[in-house]
Amino acid sequence: MNCRHCGSPLTHTFVDLGFAPPSNAYLTEADLSKPEKYFPLKVMVCDECWLVQTEDYADADELFSADYAYFSSTSMGWLAHAKRYAGQMTQQLSLNADSFVIEVASNDGYLLKNFVDAGIPCLGIEPTASTAEAAEKLGIPVLREFFGEALGERLAKEGKQADLIVGNNVYAHVPDINDFTKGLKAALKPNGTITLEFPHLMRLIEHAQFDTIYHEHFSYLSLFTVSQIFASADLRVWHVEELPTHGGSLRIFGCHADDAIQTTNTVRRILQEEAQRGMQTLTPYVEFQPRADTIKNDLLEFLIQQKKAGKTIAAYGAAAKGNTLLNYAGVKPDLLLFVCDAAVAKQNKYMPGSHIPILNPAAIVNAKPDYVLILPWNIAEEVKGQLSQDLPNTRFVTAVPEVRSI
Numbered sequence: 001m002n003c004r005h006c007g008s009p010l011t012h013t014f015v016d017l018g019f020a021p022p023s024n025a026y027l028t029e030a031d032l033s034k035p036e037k038y039f040p041l042k043v044m045v046c047d048e049c050w051l052v053q054t055e056d057y058a059d060a061d062e063l064f065s066a067d068y069a070y071f072s073s074t075s076m077g078w079l080a081h082a083k084r085y086a087g088q089m090t091q092q093l094s095l096n097a098d099s100f101v102i103e104v105a106s107n108d109g110y111l112l113k114n115f116v117d118a119g120i121p122c123l124g125i126e127p128t129a130s131t132a133e134a135a136e137k138l139g140i141p142v143l144r145e146f147f148g149e150a151l152g153e154r155l156a157k158e159g160k161q162a163d164l165i166v167g168n169n170v171y172a173h174v175p176d177i178n179d180f181t182k183g184l185k186a187a188l189k190p191n192g193t194i195t196l197e198f199p200h201l202m203r204l205i206e207h208a209q210f211d212t213i214y215h216e217h218f219s220y221l222s223l224f225t226v227s228q229i230f231a232s233a234d235l236r237v238w239h240v241e242e243l244p245t246h247g248g249s250l251r252i253f254g255c256h257a258d259d260a261i262q263t264t265n266t267v268r269r270i271l272q273e274e275a276q277r278g279m280q281t282l283t284p285y286v287e288f289q290p291r292a293d294t295i296k297n298d299l300l301e302f303l304i305q306q307k308k309a310g311k312t313i314a315a316y317g318a319a320a321k322g323n324t325l326l327n328y329a330g331v332k333p334d335l336l337l338f339v340c341d342a343a344v345a346k347q348n349k350y351m352p353g354s355h356i357p358i359l360n361p362a363a364i365v366n367a368k369p370d371y372v373l374i375l376p377w378n379i380a381e382e383v384k385g386q387l388s389q390d391l392p393n394t395r396f397v398t399a400v401p402e403v404r405s406i
């Protein structure tokens, strides 16, 4: 296989998590008596451009089923984040009724709603029908398509170039990152701004966040690599902000390569930090697998010890992270009774691979387990805050970057 950005042959493994079903393939009761399809979950690193990327595999189309969708608006923290972002950008770019904002992967409209409320024209691009429909109910126009160069050029021809193109947590999920980036170029007004948010590979490595690896997440990105991808599409990263979301994300600001705006010191500073951590050498990549294995072993040891001691353990958060962790560790319902999740669409289904039942959060309050393992560690404090009053004798633990009480 060759690198999805620069085409160099990929010969170095970053991490091999064995085989796993698609992280969003939640199962119904009837599915439990059918065979389940597993795909390799192996991530490679390119020693030319340092793009960390999932390995290609056969039947990849089967990974993306249309009947399941994640609704962003189920997370309160994320809603507040989106609102702050919209306010900040409106002020910084002086957006008004004559401006135009495009959001790629606009999901259920949680972000664009803020622009609609401020009277700023916008367009969402979202191929998932159920979330697109939710956005349209909020008064947001939505194109139900995948974004790439062809769509970018079509928007440009229709006079729909944007002052601001937003892509939150989509850049790492697109299979053809070069085509997507060319689409951004085509759909951007001459003095327009692109902002993209994605988990920062430097933090993933620093905090051993191997559970953020799943099939739908094609790329794991450093600022160095994104700057290279932008440059190859005649774009430039001119500013970057570090965000706490998803365990440490970057919000990059892009413009056309020839835009007069100066590149800020933040770009140089983060590029320098990445270089100091050896991210343009093989060392941090080849050292990653043993760290993931230690976490997996420690989690299993904890679960087995508690079971032997007669303690009960339930989990919270039936998200992709949890699926990667539980499937890599081989955890089944004998060690983890059930998982609670606030998303109604997942309730009364089963986690892919592990077949752990997913219940309404009320179940965890009724069961009063000795331990709650919070799988999405990025919202651990929020979850603990919601549950601790009803569960005064329960201890809350997370597994990544190490098994610990919070």
Ligand SMILES: [Zn+2]
Residues within 6 Å of the ligand: 003, 004, 005, 006, 007, 008, 046, 047, 048, 049, 050, 051
């Ligand atoms: Zn490469």
